[in-house]
Amino acid sequence: MGTTQLESVPEPKYWHLRTVLSEALDSEFSVGEILPNERDLAARFGVARATLRQALEQLELEGRLQRRRGVGTTVAPPRVGVSVGTEQHAWPGTVGDDWQPADCRLEAASASVADALEIRHDELVHTVRRSRVTHGQPVAAELLYVPQSSVPALPAIDAPSGAARARAVLRELQRLELEGQDNAVELGSARADDAKQLDRLPGAPVLVVTTRFLTAGRTAALSVATYRADTCRLTFGDSGGVEIHQAPERRAS
Amino acid sequence: MGTTQLESVPEPKYWHLRTVLSEALDSEFSVGEILPNERDLAARFGVARATLRQALEQLELEGRLQRRRGVGTTVAPPRVGVSVGTEQHAWPGTVGDDWQPADCRLEAASASVADALEIRHDELVHTVRRSRVTHGQPVAAELLYVPQSSVPALPAIDAPSGAARARAVLRELQRLELEGQDNAVELGSARADDAKQLDRLPGAPVLVVTTRFLTAGRTAALSVATYRADTCRLTFGDSGGVEIHQAPERRAS
DNA sequence: GAGTGGTCTAGACCACAGG
DNA sequence: CTGTGGTCTAGACCACTCA
Structure with a gap:
């Protein structure tokens, strides 16, 4: 997850973020790996935590991520x-x-x-x-x-x-x-x-x-x-x- | 939608709100009817607009509501x-x-x-x-x-x-x-x-x-x-x- | 232009898992 | 106890529809 900046685009930030994260999941993470926590991720991308969470929710809905309270966010195995x-x-x-x-x-x-x-x-x-x-x-x-x-x-x-x-x-x-x-x-x-x-x-x-x-x-x-x-x-x-x-x-x- | 207050319960507000709204939809609204706008509804239930929206999102996911930007929230027909x-x-x-x-x-x-x-x-x-x-x-x-x-x-x-x-x-x-x-x-x-x-x-x-x-x-x-x-x-x-x-x-x- | 839902922010506190 | 995700707030502005 190299980049730290989100360029200004007409599409919603959370949606763009979802795409960026999705590609990062494909290329830089393996199943079961733990992602950085939400506060760090939000800071890294320069967005509010709520916005980051909107992107994570999408990815969780699509079965790409698994989130557990008190534990963290992990890369989900294929359905x-x-x-x-x-x-x-x-x-x-x-x-x-x-x-x-x-x-x-x-x-x-x-x-x-x-x-x-x-x-x-x-x-x-x-x-x-x-x-x-x-x-x-x-x-x-x-x-x-x-x-x-x-x-x-x-x-x-x-x-x-x-x-x-x-x-x-x-x-x-x-x-x-x-x-x-x-x-x-x-x-x-x-x-x-x-x-x-x-x-x-x-x-x-x-x-x-x-x-x-x-x-x-x-x-x-x-x-x-x-x-x-x-x-x-x-x-x-x-x-x-x-x-x-x-x-x-x-x-x- | 008689009540205006949400009693304090251990379950999340948005979930309780979803239930209350769901029952109201069953008993007090008919298909196609327009609900009050989100700001009014939030005020009526004494919650922030974001919390109300979380409840509405659930109901939309379940096919009970239909929301259109610039128009309003309506009661959805059965799937x-x-x-x-x-x-x-x-x-x-x-x-x-x-x-x-x-x-x-x-x-x-x-x-x-x-x-x-x-x-x-x-x-x-x-x-x-x-x-x-x-x-x-x-x-x-x-x-x-x-x-x-x-x-x-x-x-x-x-x-x-x-x-x-x-x-x-x-x-x-x-x-x-x-x-x-x-x-x-x-x-x-x-x-x-x-x-x-x-x-x-x-x-x-x-x-x-x-x-x-x-x-x-x-x-x-x-x-x-x-x-x-x-x-x-x-x-x-x-x-x-x-x-x-x-x-x-x-x-x- | 007025009114709607959609997006976003910057905070706060809570519930839970684990050492 | 610390750190995580989950909930909630009170604002702001944007995009869209319609009269």
């Missing part, structure tokens, strides 16, 4: 590709997936969940919490909604709640014939509980994957999975498991 | 669902898709594009620019990379560049047999040119969809499509065109 919906005709909880059931509660559906499941707004749904871990890092938190009517044979007091109960619900689900599923992806911000599970601050950008599991013309279950947007690249493999290996396209200006 | 990869065994440019070819140039591939296409780094590729319009709004900008070797029969001087040339490349591509494709989705920020095409500022959050088109064991084309993250929900329909109609799950804390 990990996590496959979504590849197990296309498989229920959640099928052996071999890397989801880990954490909890299960039986509660009333929220309005939007009830709509998606096409059930009455007061019907109870099993709400299974799972988390997905890849390469030792938590990448996603999921809420899986299973209406009582989808698993009528579930033993009543097998276990009142907890991971064991979650596994029982998933087991029951697999007895149904899965006809299809549809996925949607959108940008969101982490709720406080998801954020904790993902080791991020509340409001961190996440990719929300909503999956409906269809069976016999109705929606048997609804999954809302929250992926860390900074570290994840979601892959939808439609071509028999071919994997993309190279780094993602750089989005630099 | 539009745009299907991606539903035309699963179809080449880009097939009749019926809502992409509009804009330009085509023949240039050397960048390193990452060449890697994805598995070609030499100095091979020339046709670079087709297209834009996608839904409901009258631009939702995506795409760069489609087609190596010369994928369309060897392309008439040499059909048209040197421009939309006509783009259509010619797409036409040639459709003569190949498409074996499959794989998609990846990740978060990015809009480059200056994409931003202009999408009617956003540089750095705006976008969902980057990377698609490889496979034929006879090799990658015949690569598409990098940039969707507005604030207004779009990407749908991956694997279930025969069933559509999700209800509003997305609210990500409120």
Whole structure:
């Protein structure tokens, strides 16, 4: 990071700074390396700390940097590709997936969940919490909604709640014939509980994957999975498991 | 938006403010309505304008608000669902898709594009620019990379560049047999040119969809499509065109 | 020209990690 | 304890839209 001056240009300082830093990351830093702290960097480029932070935020959003309070700013490794919906005709909880059931509660559906499941707004749904871990890092938190009517044979007091109960619900689900599923992806911000599970601050950008599991013309279950947007690249493999290996396209200006 | 005071809580002010505003949006505002300006809102909640803006940024990221310089802040309509990869065994440019070819140039591939296409780094590729319009709004900008070797029969001087040339490349591509494709989705920020095409500022959050088109064991084309993250929900329909109609799950804390 | 959101500054204090 | 990033303030000026 040779230069110390920012020439006067019509484009915003933070954006220009982002570009300069991005190039410096490519050429002068390696993965895991720690950057100078924000106050030093701001002074070095002759800008206010807030302006520098705006540039760093961009780079963090793009998965180039990782910032941790009390520690520092480090160069992030390339995003990990996590496959979504590849197990296309498989229920959640099928052996071999890397989801880990954490909890299960039986509660009333929220309005939007009830709509998606096409059930009455007061019907109870099993709400299974799972988390997905890849390469030792938590990448996603999921809420899986299973209406009582989808698993009528579930033993009543097998276990009142907890991971064991979650596994029982998933087991029951697999007895149904899965006809299809549809996925949607959108940008969101982490709720406080998801954020904790993902080791991020509340409001961190996440990719929300909503999956409906269809069976016999109705929606048997609804999954809302929250992926860390900074570290994840979601892959939808439609071509028999071919994997993309190279780094993602750089989005630099 | 009745209250004027923010009680002291352990959570950040901007986050609490986001929640308060989000609830106000649900109950007291309708789509398209204009909010009070930022200076007034900040005063009303007793915070600095920067803090208020942090809350507004969150809500804009979540697709709840739309801000336009010189105009104001309005309540955004629900995100539009745009299907991606539903035309699963179809080449880009097939009749019926809502992409509009804009330009085509023949240039050397960048390193990452060449890697994805598995070609030499100095091979020339046709670079087709297209834009996608839904409901009258631009939702995506795409760069489609087609190596010369994928369309060897392309008439040499059909048209040197421009939309006509783009259509010619797409036409040639459709003569190949498409074996499959794989998609990846990740978060990015809009480059200056994409931003202009999408009617956003540089750095705006976008969902980057990377698609490889496979034929006879090799990658015949690569598409990098940039969707507005604030207004779009990407749908991956694997279930025969069933559509999700209800509003997305609210990500409120 | 008046009013909006977008950028930027120079400070302050807080929450957290680590020695 | 020190050092880090996270939050917050109270200003200023700029770029843009629209009447």
